[in-house]
Amino acid sequence: MDPIASLSRLWRDEHSRSVIIQILAVVLIFGLFAYLVRNAIVNLEAIGKGFSFGYLQEPASYDINQHLIEYTSRSTHFRAMLVGILNTLLVAVSGIALATVLGFSLGVLRLSKNLLANRLAHIYIDYVRNVPVLLHILLVYGIIVNTLPVPREAQSLGDIAFLTNRGLFLPKPIFEPLFLVILGLFAAGIVFTIWFRRYAADIQRKTGEHYPVFWISLGAVLGIPVISYFLIGGPITFEIPALTGFNFSGGMVIRPEFTALWIALSLYTAAFIAEIVRAGIISVNYGQTEASLALGINHGRTLNLVVIPQALRVIVPPLTSQYLNLAKNSSLAIAIGYMDIVATIGGITLNQTGREMECMIIVLLLYLSLSLLISFAMNIYNKRIRLVER
Amino acid sequence: MDWLFLDAAFTGGSRDECSAKAGGACWAVIGERLNLFTYGFYPVAERWRVNLSLVLLIFTLFPILFEKAPYRKYALHIAVAFPFVTAWLLVGGLGLTPVETDQFGGFMLTLVIGITGIGFSLPIGILLALGRQSKLPAIQIFSIGFIEFIRGVPLITLLFVASTMLNYFLPPGVTFDLLLRVLIMVTLFASAYMAEVIRGGLQAIPKGQFEAADSMGLRYWSAMRLIVLPQAMKISIPGIVNTFIGLYKDTTLVIIIGLLDPLGIGRASLADTRWTGLSTEVYLFVAIFFFISCFGMARYSQHLENKLETDHKR
Numbered sequence: 001m002d003p004i005a006s007l008s009r010l011w012r013d014e015h016s017r018s019v020i021i022q023i024l025a026v027v028l029i030f031g032l033f034a035y036l037v038r039n040a041i042v043n044l045e046a047i048g049k050g051f052s053f054g055y056l057q058e059p060a061s062y063d064i065n066q067h068l069i070e071y072t073s074r075s076t077h078f079r080a081m082l083v084g085i086l087n088t089l090l091v092a093v094s095g096i097a098l099a100t101v102l103g104f105s106l107g108v109l110r111l112s113k114n115l116l117a118n119r120l121a122h123i124y125i126d127y128v129r130n131v132p133v134l135l136h137i138l139l140v141y142g143i144i145v146n147t148l149p150v151p152r153e154a155q156s157l158g159d160i161a162f163l164t165n166r167g168l169f170l171p172k173p174i175f176e177p178l179f180l181v182i183l184g185l186f187a188a189g190i191v192f193t194i195w196f197r198r199y200a201a202d203i204q205r206k207t208g209e210h211y212p213v214f215w216i217s218l219g220a221v222l223g224i225p226v227i228s229y230f231l232i233g234g235p236i237t238f239e240i241p242a243l244t245g246f247n248f249s250g251g252m253v254i255r256p257e258f259t260a261l262w263i264a265l266s267l268y269t270a271a272f273i274a275e276i277v278r279a280g281i282i283s284v285n286y287g288q289t290e291a292s293l294a295l296g297i298n299h300g301r302t303l304n305l306v307v308i309p310q311a312l313r314v315i316v317p318p319l320t321s322q323y324l325n326l327a328k329n330s331s332l333a334i335a336i337g338y339m340d341i342v343a344t345i346g347g348i349t350l351n352q353t354g355r356e357m358e359c360m361i362i363v364l365l366l367y368l369s370l371s372l373l374i375s376f377a378m379n380i381y382n383k384r385i386r387l388v389e390r
Numbered sequence: 391m392d393w394l395f396l397d398a399a400f401t402g403g404s405r406d407e408c409s410a411k412a413g414g415a416c417w418a419v420i421g422e423r424l425n426l427f428t429y430g431f432y433p434v435a436e437r438w439r440v441n442l443s444l445v446l447l448i449f450t451l452f453p454i455l456f457e458k459a460p461y462r463k464y465a466l467h468i469a470v471a472f473p474f475v476t477a478w479l480l481v482g483g484l485g486l487t488p489v490e491t492d493q494f495g496g497f498m499l500t501l502v503i504g505i506t507g508i509g510f511s512l513p514i515g516i517l518l519a520l521g522r523q524s525k526l527p528a529i530q531i532f533s534i535g536f537i538e539f540i541r542g543v544p545l546i547t548l549l550f551v552a553s554t555m556l557n558y559f560l561p562p563g564v565t566f567d568l569l570l571r572v573l574i575m576v577t578l579f580a581s582a583y584m585a586e587v588i589r590g591g592l593q594a595i596p597k598g599q600f601e602a603a604d605s606m607g608l609r610y611w612s613a614m615r616l617i618v619l620p621q622a623m624k625i626s627i628p629g630i631v632n633t634f635i636g637l638y639k640d641t642t643l644v645i646i647i648g649l650l651d652p653l654g655i656g657r658a659s660l661a662d663t664r665w666t667g668l669s670t671e672v673y674l675f676v677a678i679f680f681f682i683s684c685f686g687m688a689r690y691s692q693h694l695e696n697k698l699e700t701d702h703k704r
Contacts, residue, residue, distance in 0.1 A: 022528035029532055036559040043558045130684035131677045132639035135653060139677070142660075142669025328544035335646055346550055356554040363550070364543050371542040 040357070053362075055353045056081070062348050064339045066255055077349045084344030085366060091261050091340065092327040092370070098266035099326060100319075103273025110278045121274070128271035134332050136268050141260035141336045148256075162241060167253040171238035178232055182225050189221040196220070257338035261330065269326045273319060280315035281307065312385050320378035324371055331367070341366050419665045420675050426655050427675075430495015436487060440498050443476045447505070455690065473509065491569040495650035497679065502569075503641040503651075507576045508634050514577065515584025520614065522585060523592055533585070540582035546643050548575045553647040572644055580637040587633055591626030592618065624698050631691035635684045642680075652676045 010016045044051060056078040063073050068086045071079055109121040128136070148165040149155055155163040162169040193216075200211040241253070284307050292302040333340040334347060341363055350359040408416035420427070429437055450472045453465035461468075480502070482488035494502060521533030540548070552571040560566065595618055603613035623630075645654035656672040659665055665672075 018526050022526050025526075025532065026528050039561055040558045043560075043562055046562060126685065127681065130635070130639075130681045130688070132642040132653075132680055134642045134645070135673055135677055135680065138653070138657070139670065139673040142673060146667050146669055324541075331544040331546045332643070332646075334546070342544075342546060342550070346547065350554065357558065360547070360551050360555055363547050367544055367547060368539070368542040 044357070049354070051357065053358055055349075055355055055358070058353075060349065060352075062352070064344065066258060066339060077345070077353070080349060081341070081345040081362070084339060084341040087258075087338065087344075088327075088330055088333075088340040088366075088370070091258065091265070091330045091333065091338070094262055095265040095269065095326050095330065096323050098262065099269035099273055099322075102266060102270035103322075104277050106270055106274035107277025107281070110274055111281060125271045125274055128268055129275075133264070133268045133329050134335060137261060137264040137332055137336060140264040140267075141256065144256045144260055165256060167255040168259070169241040170252045170254065171240045172252040174238070181232065182229050185225045185228055186221065189224060192220045193217040255338075257333070257336050260336055261333050261338050265326055265329055268329070269322055272322050272325075276315055276318045276322065277311075280311035283314045284310045309385065316378065316382045316385060320375060320382070323374050323378065327370055327374060328367065415671050416668055417671060417675075419659060419668050419671060423655065423659050426659075427496045427652050429498055430650055430655065431493040432495070432498065433487075433489060433493065436482075436489055439479045439482075439486070439489075443479050444501075446472060446476060446479075447501070469509075473506070491567050492649075494569060496652055496655055499644070499649060499651045500638075500641050503573060503576055503644065504638040506573050507580050507637045507641070510577045511580035511584050511633075511637065512630070514581035515588055516619065518581060518585035519588035519592060522589055537582045537585050540579055541586070545576070545579050545640050546646055548579055549643060549647050551575070568647075569649065572647070572649065576637065576641070579640075580633060583633045583636070584630065587626050587629035588622060590629060591622035591624075594625050595621050627691055627695055627698070631687055635687050638684060638687070639680060652679060 010020065057076050059074050060077045060080040061073050062080070064071055064080065064083050066087060067083045068090065069079075069083060071083050106121050106125065109117045110125065112118050112121075145165050148163060151162075151164045151166055154169075161171065196216060197213055200213050203209055203211070288306050288310065289302055292306040293299075297305070330340060331342045334343045337343070345359055346363040350356055353359075408418055429440055432440055450465075450468050453459035453462040454469065459465075478484060479486070480489065480494070481491065518533050518537060521529045522537065524530050524533070549572060552575040553568060556571050557565055599617055599621065600613070603617045608616065642651055642653045644651055645657065650658065653673075653676050656676050659672055660667075660669055
């Protein structure tokens with residue numbers, strides 16, 4: 001048999017054809033990878049650069065104006081990277097929180113029967129969704145920097161906090177040892193609340209008797225710690241910021257870069273979340289609400305116990321991808337000089353050390369892990385609220 | 391409202407002249423720099439080429455968007471020829487004066503990146519989506535790996551990769567133009583998102599359709615082209631257009647690696663001492679441009695959905 005005929009027979013057989021295609025694909029893709037890596041090695045050698053992460057232990061010698069952990073310009077690049085990671089996490093987490101609250105409110109407003117509220121929410125959502133997020137960030141930042149007063153003419157809030165275009169200066173709490181007692185009481189309150197909610201739900205299932213769960217929880221978590229705080233005699237003192245020269249010193253400061261990024265990302269993502277929430281609520285059949293009302297359950301409890309649990313099943317998967325988008329969009333921080341992952345390790349460190357390859361690999365891996373982390377957490381939540389079928 | 395129109399100054403040579411005239415917004419900065427906002431630093435003598443490209447763009451899009459266009463049967467041929475003709479017009483060579491791509495800027499740059507990304511991400515996205523649904527494990531794993539990697543990292547880090555380290559991976563001596571590297575990255579980025587949208591459409595097609603195509607004796611590609619994809623694409627129109635809009639908005643990120651799109655031009659204008667502090671006016675102007683284009687796309691997609699609606703209306 002001649003070779004061409006046997007080859008074409010192999011090609012016509014579905015099984016052998018799929019094996020051939022896959023082998024070709026694997027060879028092609030690995031060949032491409034090998035070629036790229038070889039090029040990189042040749043190029044790096046040509047300019048005399050190695051490939052190592054040793055530079056992470058060298059001193060960074062640049063300043064980061066917002067650091068949640070101890071950091072000076074003598075710290076290492078690795079420390080700078082940690083500061084960047086924490087700053088990214090800070091803006092991502094606070095952004096997700098604010099965007100969720102705003103998004104749910106806007107989504108409910110969009111369904112409101114009040115024509116004005118409905119139209120205003122609609123216009124707002126349409127505007128925000130059709131304008132790039134980077135533009136929002138720059139616009140908010142521009143407004144903050146250009147309209148707030150300079151430190152000398154600071155807007156004083158009761159002489160303890162000051163609003164300026166260099167940031168919001170707040171009193172910094174200094175904790176005394178006795179404060180640990182309050183923290184302990186607070187933690188105990190949370191544990192008690194978790195137990196009490198289960199207990200109350202159990203009683204309600206058995207007897208139908210209904211406890212005021214909300215008020216008792218509030219008392220346990222906030223009431224008792226606050227009362228004991230005053231009984232002990234306020235074991236916190238505050239360091240109040242003061243104007244020295246051209247700027248304030250002492251106290252805590254919320255910088256305009258963080259505020260602008262936080263507000264802009266939240267407003268932007270909230271518009272998308274609002275549409276998701278609206279779709280979710282619409283997807284719950286109106287018959288469910290009617291049935292619940294017919295059983296004599298009031299409007300608020302109908303929304304909480306009947307409509308929202310069912311709407312959440314539709315809302316959570318797309319909500320996850322909005323959270324991911326927010327976390328990834330926080331990388332735009334670099335445009336206004338907020339020191340996040342991209343600005344520290346992928347920006348100044350990269351430019352100082354000239355190690356593009358290593359820095360970018362670190363940045364990409366960090367974002368991949370952040371994305372996976374959020375997906376993972378939301379998948380667990382999604383499993384808990386999913387419709388349990390037989 | 392007062393600030394926007396009634397108290398606003400529309401002419402003037404600097405911010406001080408504006409505020410002398412009126413207490414509201416100062417739009418003179420836009421008027422003075424309108425050409426910069428439109429063409430970037432494209433040489434003045436060659437700007438007719440940009441204008442001609444825009445005319446060609448409208449000529450190409452018209453038969454695709456509207457069914458009643460007289461030359462609709464050639465729409466596909468025109469669409470295939472368009473990128474080459476325009477690239478030649480804009481970059482030059484072959485008889486035209488060459489123009490360096492770092493002189494591209496303004497709305498023109500937004501359109502170049504946006505339309506290239508939109509045009510190329512759709513076919514690549516379809517291939518990736520089919521790859522992810524494929525029965526061949528090797529192809530499937532590569533598609534999933536690629537899609538999930540791209541979706542897991544922000545576009546800005548990919549652009550940094552393009553601007554700082556992509557040249558290391560090319561053979562020694564070969565360098566790519568920065569704009570070309572950006573175009574490649576933006577297209578790959580949008581393709582991954584596009585693939586996920588189309589996968590949603592593919593999953594919504596009932597299994598019977600695949601089986602029917604098989605039993606008709608259609609090969610894989612014929613079955614996909616004639617039976618599965620037309621239905622899947624129809625379902626995924628809203629998602630596809632959303633991806634287009636997202637990509638179009640993401641073109642603004644190129645300012646971070648130094649290309650001057652309208653936002654970049656705006657920031658450069660604000661650095662001018664005569665116009666410093668007018669960020670609100672400049673950014674609002676750019677926002678209006680993006681709003682009009684994105685809102686237009688969204689409206690067209692709604693129109694398309696209604697047109698392709700073949701179910702019975704309730």
